[in-house]
Amino acid sequence: MATITNIPNIFPPFPPKMAETDLIRFCTWSPSRNANYALLLFSYLQYPNLLTFNIILQALSSSSFRHKTLVLYHYMIRNVILPNNYTYPFLLKAHASFYGIKEGK
Numbered sequence: 001m002a003t004i005t006n007i008p009n010i011f012p013p014f015p016p017k018m019a020e021t022d023l024i025r026f027c028t029w030s031p032s033r034n035a036n037y038a039l040l041l042f043s044y045l046q047y048p049n050l051l052t053f054n055i056i057l058q059a060l061s062s063s064s065f066r067h068k069t070l071v072l073y074h075y076m077i078r079n080v081i082l083p084n085n086y087t088y089p090f091l092l093k094a095h096a097s098f099y100g101i102k103e104g105k
């Protein structure tokens with residue numbers, strides 16, 4: 001029988017970073033695609049990792065918050081988290097959709 005005292009024995013503990021990243025990933029990849037809530041969760045992370053940054057960048061580049069993608073990228077660089085090959089397509093997508101309209105006029 002499950003009680004509050006033996007829950008740790010039933011469910012093994014998740015590494016904190018993995019649980020945070022999975023929760024943010026769920027917010028961004030679920031049918032509701034709530035990038036705003038994912039960004040709120042992200043703001044509470046003390047030490048976000050590259051995977052978490054990439055998940056948020058992907059969500060922002062596909063949302064109405066495209067302008068925040070480049071702001072978040074600059075924040076990532078200032079915190080010495082180096083981008084990888086997965087980071088750049090999200091930046092290009094956001095840049096093209098946000099700035100391309102102004103440059104095309």
